[in-house]
Amino acid sequence: MDGESLGVGRFLDWRTIEAAGAAGGVLICWDKRSLELLEWEEGQFSISCKFRTVENGIIWVFTGVYGPFTKEDRECLWEELGAIRGLWGEPWCVGGDFSVILSQGERSRQGRITPAMRRFAQVMDDLELIDLPLQGGSFTWSGGFQNQAWARLDRFMVSPNWLDQFRNVTQKRLSRPISDHFPIIIEGGGIRRGPSPFRFENMWLKVEGFKDLLRSWWQGMSVSGRASYKLATKLKGIKQKLKVWNREVFGNLESNKMAALQQVDYWDQVESERGLIEEELSRKKEAKEDYAKWVKLEEIHWRQLSRELWLREGDRNTGGARSEEWNSRCFPTVINGRLGVEGRYRGLDLNQISQQEADTLELPFTEEEVHSALMDMNGDKAPGPDGFTGAFWQFCWEFVKEEVLEMFKDFHERKAFLKSLNTTFLVLIPKKGGAEELGTSGRSV
Template sequence: MTEGVVRSLGSGRFLDWGAMGAQGTAGGILVCWDKRSLSLLEMEVGQFSISCRLRNVEDGLVWIFTGVYGPFARKDRETLWEELGAIRGIWDDPWCLGGDFNITLSQWERSRQGHLNGAMRRFAQVANDLDLLDLPLQEGLFSWSGGRNNQSWARLDRFLGVVQCRLPRPTSDHFPILLKGGGLSRGPSPFRFENMWLKTEGFKELLRDWWQGAGGRGRASFRLASKLKAMKEKIKAWNREVFGRLEVNKSSALQQVEFWDRVEDERGLTVGETELKNEAKENFKKWVLLEETHWRQVSRELWLKEGDKNTGFFHRMANAHWRNNSVDRIKINGVEVAEEQEVREGIVNAFQHQLSEEPGWRADIEGLHLQCLNHNEAEALELPFTEEEIHLALMEMNGNKAPGPDGFTMAFWQFYWDFVKEEVLELFKEFYDQNSFAKSFNTTFLVLIPKKGGAEDLGDFRPISLLGGLYKLLAKVLANRLKLVIGKVVSADQNAFVKGRQILDASLIANEVVDYWQKRKEQGLVCKLDIEKAFDSINWNFLMKVMTKMGFGSHWLAWIWWCISSATFSILVNGTPAGFFPNSRGLRQGDPISPYLFILGMEVLSALINRAVEGGFISGCRLHGSGGIEMNVSHLLFADDTIIFCEARKEYMTYLSWILAWSEAASGLKINLAKSELIPMGEVADLEDMAVELGCRVGVLPSKHLGLPLGAHHKALSMWDGVEERMRRRLALWKRQYLSKGGRITLIKSTLASIPIYQLSLFRMPKSVVKRLEKFQRDFLWGGGSLERKIHLIN
């Protein structure tokens, strides 16, 4: 057994394991556990068993698990019993054994009962001597089938001393046996509006009555906040007392269907009974659909529509997301913390510091020229909000996205707009008149999403903000206004979030520059910059100065200031809120207005570079096109991805370092020079000195820029390795899920087929790569997963 084989099971970065090797084609045991729940103390590997001494992470309980693959030959069984006796001799802790013992405890555990033989007696004696209790197997009598036409059945597989049940058997001659135990502890979860309630008959009328009956005092936002609080309590009580538990209701409905099936097996049904049976079936279908809607919302797999019998898939993906995002231990500033309370406090303290502005001098940008809005464009941003634009923004939003602290999904506001709109419009009017709203609408949950597999350091997680629904709607309306004029003030060097510009423009131009230098064998430098925690560190006063210089009006500035400065944060650690604190810098990833504000701030860096080029302090790359057209490309920006081109001269690196230092002093955006790199074009003398001057490392071509190859030969097969790996990794993940054929087709169309499209926009795919990618998709569609193979009906 190898690490690679174990990792191919796709169990995530928290997997730990031990193994006993096979003997030819027989035997072999793999024991896996989740490191967040269990820690390994000791391990003993025998000829027919592997024993692990484990400690529960939650309560510190030490116990033993032994995996067994029993020998078939009678003479070898004594070796197994001796191994088990030795384990009890060296460790005196609670013990659980499980596996294929290749022997039954009694003749009753065989379909052809026969008689109680010496081997059975010996097995029972060993279990008794070791104080192991055998409990009845649930969901079936036997765990193995074989012999001629699979007519022989026996219970060869078991756990001793624990509750167990038999699971379905897809292909093996053994049924899997489930050991029922505890799991990772989750704290109390915040209220979340369930979109399945939208499908419940009569629920809309209930909500309308509750909404109209709820009152409040004060300004519009306070009244609305009071209404939402009352609604939350009403909904929770209704869910508890009327709607009930989803799984219980579904089970009850299924029992009704099974009851009428049994009656029909015994005799014919009357007309009335037939109607009752049909009603029972419809009731069961209703609960199945509601269950699917629930798990789709929790799983966040929104590409797949409900109603195609993919509940199992949604359920597994929801659990997989939770496992992947959960944090049991983490390194913060190089120090690892593992105790639950220490993890929570450490994460909160780290983000509280990260989102706090450090006092000090800020460079002035007053003398810098920035493009400006005209009077009409600035006035259009400050017009009164209309019902039409608010409703349009609302319907553009995804109703299934995770809600913020208020718990209400956007689907709630979309579905009940006809009777909630009056209060929402009053909120917008208050914001327009007073430049503010109740701060409770701007509370935020920060969720930590791993940037990579095996994330251990806090820096390996990306903080995503979950916002309250009403604030998110307001920010969406502001963003819709801003994106109409942002192209007027953002230079052509920026390609992100501006209408008519796209990410491929930046990648295409970057590759054109590199190709131009390579063909002419000219010397040059490509500087790829990494901005450290870009969204979290931008200075608010800097943003206000930038927008003022760009001609934004005072009303607009007041709105933006309130949106970014009135926020408060709690960190969701394993699904439970921790901490409550304000911020004094940064923009929230997940806020609809944040990307547009950020590129306004990045315009200062772009203007500084352009000014340096005009003054001869940085050269750029002069591209000569057809017809004598000449264009100087000095830099390209896409949000916080920055790439700079210049001639290979040390003084240029000195000037560039000054520009970056000035930009940081003005904006708070710090270049992470340890992750930035200087890539030479041609034979560049004194390259190391130039890298030291700038403070970054030396890189090589081919490289990556915005997820696409940079400087790679267009026929190189290796440039497609990343595409193949992403598709293979996605398939490895999805193959262990139980998607219907319709779901697999949808996945191929919406996700898998789009993986190579981005790179195909610039590069031609070799035929050999095309064939491999097509085979991945065919195998996924027709193979039905990793447990079975099917004939490919279409080539």
């Protein structure tokens, strides 16, 4: 995975060792609201980060590893871990794919104790690392002929002083949808968040039949009054219907994903005990495809929530809803209104537009202009206070355009529309660190 593809994110930070083809590669990412990175060290097979926990100031170290396969390279990994232990004495957690087991019971076909196993146990003792019990299953990898070889290659290990600082910690094996490895997780708390306002979820757009459903709702509402009132009222009605549909039909994203994972888990458990017949292999494949569907929807959900696009575009974010053509008509109108016919502002001589250009600015909005500006919007951008994203308007344009264009026409003629359609949030973003004054230290978005 290319680390650059992660972007920056508003609260995301990361360190990585790039993979060599399909092998190797370590990624450590964290929420900057919870952890502050103090130092980091990169090795050939591991990467270590020293963190300070924001909530209580505790300093600790995490090392992510990807174990090599040869004896020589494995010794390099053990040396890297020893160097980290010698460099930092803080509480320490080490996790990853070590590519070696610790005891005979960690593989399905128990054989003799190998030199690699003895060396792994010796390193753990020398570094005073504790192997946390694994819940949810005995093995973390399977492969070989008909997927009958099972082993525990992945684990978290911690120092005694790490357990002193972090209590009620558990290590669990999660369900495996795709990889030959089971993901494992070490848990011990999280961030509490309050209730969220309505937000149109772009992942809904991937649901079969969703567009027809929106069309029937929109066209089934009959509203009288001014164009802006009709548009605002229909949006309010769609919002209420979506809340009910999301709760009663679409369901909870996490619950649906976990239900699909349980099916994947079931077939993995059966396969660990015996080979699967053709029909069972087909059902296992269907379970993985169902899980992949929910993961894709979840990916869309989190991409929409992220502020990555907002951070990348900076000041340009405020103009994201306008096309160049729209700007060429609307922006000069504001300039001319402020400058007057002389084309002077605070002693500056500015170019003036011709009377023909000025007349063009007064023409009614066309469907092509509105549609072009709409399609230039990024559908994942944060929505306005009404909760509807740009993707909603792009997706539904064919049956919402009548009300939208009527609102633009009404605005052109009356020079006003319903206040709720023009509500916005103003946020001051610091331009420099340590900003304390409002006047010159922020920019509005």
